[in-house]
Amino acid sequence: MNNDKTLHSEINKVITLLKAKKSIIAFTGAGISTESGIPDFRGPQGVWKKYRPIELSEVLQDPESRALYWQRKIDMYPQMKNAVPNKGHLALFELYKKNFLQYVITQNIDGLHQRAGMPDDRVIELHGSNTYIACLDCRKRYEWEDILPLFEKQSTxxxxxxxxxxxxxxTISFGQAILEYETNEAERIASAADAIIVIGSSLQVYPAAGIPVTTKMNGGSVVIINMEPTGQDEIADCLLHGPAGDILQAIAEGVDERAILKKKREF
Ligand SMILES: [Zn+2]
Known part of the structure; x- marks a missing residue:
């Protein structure tokens, strides 16, 4: 973790950098949501250390695995439903309102960026979303409130x-194909951005870890905010090791709303 003085000067460096940029995006991982009580599924205390992951093929073919899969999701539902955005999510929305952020690409499935105010079409959910239910074949969308009562009426x-x-x-289950549209959009947006702010991702798992690299290779700047060192610290123009919520809030407070840039529409 940076000491306070280093962190403060690094925050000022980020503010100066963002003021010079037009197309700014954020890339978020589990670390932004831990302050909202959402566990990091893959972390040391993660769900997957306790439970064996269920592959999509098992969900499709084995009624017992399917029932177990749903039971876990139903058990986690109240926590997901009651989670509220924290100051990190709110600060990103503040940056969006002030025209310092155009898109959020996220690995998270908790929908908290949208709950903080980000419009749906400004959030690219690489791993899908836990906040609604979809048909695996035709992608028709269903709401939790309509599906939950069915489990009480029928056993399957x-x-x-x-x-x-x-x-x-x-969400994307283990063994399930990546979301093609979202992946392509993330790639397109990361290439076009002239700055990316990475928050709460260890940047150790590809293809996600490649997103800031794409921005960097296309001439953009990289800001990394994370409690721990990440797999891409060496490409960062600004590197902030500390709590995401406080840091993002300080950055959002450090910029004034600016006029909507023409480029925003073309991005
Ligand atoms: Zn269907």
């Missing part, structure tokens, strides 16, 4: 009323 997992496909929370 619900199916799509449109095509008969299996329903599942709209």
């Amino acid at each position: 997992s619900p199916k799509c009323d449109e095509c008969g496909g299996w329903l599942k929370p709209a």
